[in-house]
Amino acid sequence: MSSKELLEVIEKLPADDYETAQGLCEKLLAGGAETIEQLVKMVGERFGVPDGAKPKYALHGLVHHACRPDNDGGRKLLAETLAKQLSADHSDELKAFIVRQLQLCGRADEVPALANLLDSDRLCNPATQALVAIGGDAALKALRNAQPKAKGPRKVAVDQAVEILSQR
Structure with missing residues (x-):
């Protein structure tokens, strides 16, 4: 077009x-x-x-x-x-x-692109929200992989997302 x-x-x-x-x-x-x-x-x-x-x-x-x-x-x-x-x-x-x-x-195919944003102070929260909405094993794995590097507000967001997805 x-x-x-x-x-x-x-x-x-x-x-x-x-x-x-x-x-x-x-x-x-x-x-x-x-x-x-x-x-x-x-x-x-x-x-x-x-x-x-x-x-x-x-x-x-x-x-x-x-x-x-x-x-x-x-x-x-x-x-x-x-x-x-x-x-x-x-x-x-x-x-x-x-x-x-x-x-x-x-969906799960987009998880890697979103996971790359979990190190960003500005983009971690929206990426975390998207990963929770997508859900599934790939999203949970991406969030768990981000946990050791997450600090401050990013750590809170990632930890909460892991908890939410772990209960599904």
Whole structure:
């Protein structure tokens, strides 16, 4: 999807009705990883960038659309693409937004990308929350591996997450 086409799609959001919104989300997913990456860049590196409001709205809506039970292929594409963005040269603020989206659409495949953020003072809390939401053995193992290095508030977050997942 070209940048112009992407702008045309996100300018139609929020849509007036459910069917229109679903169609717009399908167009975004049809653009594949490249379109998702463009959308992430359009969100902006800082919170509150006015030009980033509609792309942020579009990306968050796309996450909800992709998480429908009948759309695992779309969810997988979106989650994989977002997880790759965590290793890109983005601000912590943008990465935190991406992590919050992975909290909704991520699965075990995204655990390694989230685990890499557990050493960050800024990104540990959102990454921990996403790992708890994803759950499972991979998330628990990643959190346990982070425990020896975690200090201060990060230690509290990681320890609490391990406790929560250990009880599931």
